[in-house]
Amino acid sequence: MIECKIDKESRTMLCRFPTKKMDTSASTEADKDFLRSFSGAGADNIVFDLEGVTYVASGFLRLCVSAAGKVGKGKFSVINTDPQIMKVYKIAGLDSVLNVS
Amino acid sequence: MSKFDEKAGELLNNAALASGAFEMFDQEKTDRIVEEVYKAGFNARISLARMACEETGLGVFEHKVIKNVLATQVVYEDIKNEKTAGIISENEHTGITEIAQPLGPVLAVIPVTNPTSTVMFKILISLKTRNPVIISPSPRAAKCCSEAARICYDAALRADAPEYSVQWIEEPAIELTQALMAHRGIAMILATGGPGLVKAAYSSGTPALGVGPGNVPVFIDESADIPYAVRNIILSKTFDNGTICASEQAIVVEKKIADRVKSEFEKQKCYFLSPDETARLEKIAVDPKTGIMSPAIVGQPVAVIATLAGISVPSGTKIIIAEQEGVGAAYPLSGEVLAPVLAFYVREDLKSAIKTCIDLNYLGGLGHTASIYANNDERIKEFAEIINAGRIVVNTPSAQGAVGGLFNDLHPSFTLGCGTWGKNITTENVTAHHLLNIKRICRRRDNLKWSAFPTEKYFDGSLNTDDLLKEFHKNY
Numbered sequence: 001m002i003e004c005k006i007d008k009e010s011r012t013m014l015c016r017f018p019t020k021k022m023d024t025s026a027s028t029e030a031d032k033d034f035l036r037s038f039s040g041a042g043a044d045n046i047v048f049d050l051e052g053v054t055y056v057a058s059g060f061l062r063l064c065v066s067a068a069g070k071v072g073k074g075k076f077s078v079i080n081t082d083p084q085i086m087k088v089y090k091i092a093g094l095d096s097v098l099n100v101s
Numbered sequence: 102m103s104k105f106d107e108k109a110g111e112l113l114n115n116a117a118l119a120s121g122a123f124e125m126f127d128q129e130k131t132d133r134i135v136e137e138v139y140k141a142g143f144n145a146r147i148s149l150a151r152m153a154c155e156e157t158g159l160g161v162f163e164h165k166v167i168k169n170v171l172a173t174q175v176v177y178e179d180i181k182n183e184k185t186a187g188i189i190s191e192n193e194h195t196g197i198t199e200i201a202q203p204l205g206p207v208l209a210v211i212p213v214t215n216p217t218s219t220v221m222f223k224i225l226i227s228l229k230t231r232n233p234v235i236i237s238p239s240p241r242a243a244k245c246c247s248e249a250a251r252i253c254y255d256a257a258l259r260a261d262a263p264e265y266s267v268q269w270i271e272e273p274a275i276e277l278t279q280a281l282m283a284h285r286g287i288a289m290i291l292a293t294g295g296p297g298l299v300k301a302a303y304s305s306g307t308p309a310l311g312v313g314p315g316n317v318p319v320f321i322d323e324s325a326d327i328p329y330a331v332r333n334i335i336l337s338k339t340f341d342n343g344t345i346c347a348s349e350q351a352i353v354v355e356k357k358i359a360d361r362v363k364s365e366f367e368k369q370k371c372y373f374l375s376p377d378e379t380a381r382l383e384k385i386a387v388d389p390k391t392g393i394m395s396p397a398i399v400g401q402p403v404a405v406i407a408t409l410a411g412i413s414v415p416s417g418t419k420i421i422i423a424e425q426e427g428v429g430a431a432y433p434l435s436g437e438v439l440a441p442v443l444a445f446y447v448r449e450d451l452k453s454a455i456k457t458c459i460d461l462n463y464l465g466g467l468g469h470t471a472s473i474y475a476n477n478d479e480r481i482k483e484f485a486e487i488i489n490a491g492r493i494v495v496n497t498p499s500a501q502g503a504v505g506g507l508f509n510d511l512h513p514s515f516t517l518g519c520g521t522w523g524k525n526i527t528t529e530n531v532t533a534h535h536l537l538n539i540k541r542i543c544r545r546r547d548n549l550k551w552s553a554f555p556t557e558k559y560f561d562g563s564l565n566t567d568d569l570l571k572e573f574h575k576n577y
Contacts, residue, residue, distance in 0.1 A: 081456070082452065083452060083455040083456050083459060083487050084486075084487060086456050086459060087459055087487060090459065090463050095463075101456075
């Protein structure tokens, strides 16, 4: 569902999503796993790498907003989005607040 | 009451008289007027183009002539056979008869960039739909617009059009335009101009057909015929010195074809700016406070722009091109510039290139126009799916392609709807059929399924959706 690694030097948590379709159920699972990984990891920055992700449900957007809230403005990024996924963030008005690329 | 309110009232009283008289006109009489007006406008295409160039100092004389031709000949050909008066359709099967009614007085707001052509276009579509029209020109184009309106009105009167069916404001003032927009006698505003004007129209409380701003991304796919693509982009971007809002703003290519595209632009007499030259151009092209293009360069030829920027470009340069890294406020040339200036983006791969097109689209051109050069229909569809534009023009000069009638079957128009993305109510090219109230006679044709279905079953809470639908769709 979600694989998170912490880079201790930069205190950055990089999360990948082997489940390419982040529907409601996958997002709920990812949310739980993320909280577990984040807790006590000491991350100041979070990066969600969406390489290969072809679908995101509203639950996934919620997860992004929630994760961004944990580290504060400018310290959360979504990278490697597919064009279609990037458009979802734009339509939702999240592209600028979440540093989507 | 201010003098502007008084003037608005006078214009609207006159327009109301014309509206009343128009009620009596049938299709034949209406079409006679439209034909006479089109011919008069067409005959004046050259003198009006000259006036527009001299008065506004924008654009290219020959291209203004072509715009006038498009606004008269091409628009007329498009609308001449359309039914716009009385019964326009009857369907025995459905029992529905459609009857076209005029809207009432139309306020036509005219931009400085396409003045006489937009005047004639709006007069033709208004008269075709039996709506009196009041022309409110940009103050920078008041004389040529007044002359275009006068020529059309004289022709309309010769064909027995109602008095005051065409009126115009010889001394435009923002206050008068605002008073007209808010006047209860105006039925519709046709607002072509900048975002501020369009917002004013939509905020006035009067129904409005407006346009959004453009920021046209052009994606050149690896499957494209590159020399052909470059030739067409130049044809479009140099047309009237880039004053059409559907003209190309930024070229986006993948790295693997970037060198070929660049050398083709250079071969076809376009000039790539150095970073230092780009910085100089940015200073004079875009107002740093507002992020909006500077009026000083709108519709100007390359030589004038280069002089203003203090840049030396080879003689005969058709377009100046600035390579850009990003999109947004930090990159002033990533926004709309209605002049022969292009931004140029090189991206690592297809995904990044398309994402840049989305960024450009969202920066200020949502709903307007996008362009793609490709010989791969799947790629074209993929691009069109993802870009929010009312018109996605394919292998076509985007300025001439988006306005319609020349390179495709879009309705020829000088008012390009941008949908709700651009705060408009349509994504279509606005034309005569948008200026009608359609009444519908709805004869009784019973829905047989509804008649046969025992409707009391809707009150039986023990039946679920499937049970009810099975019963509803039962073949008796």
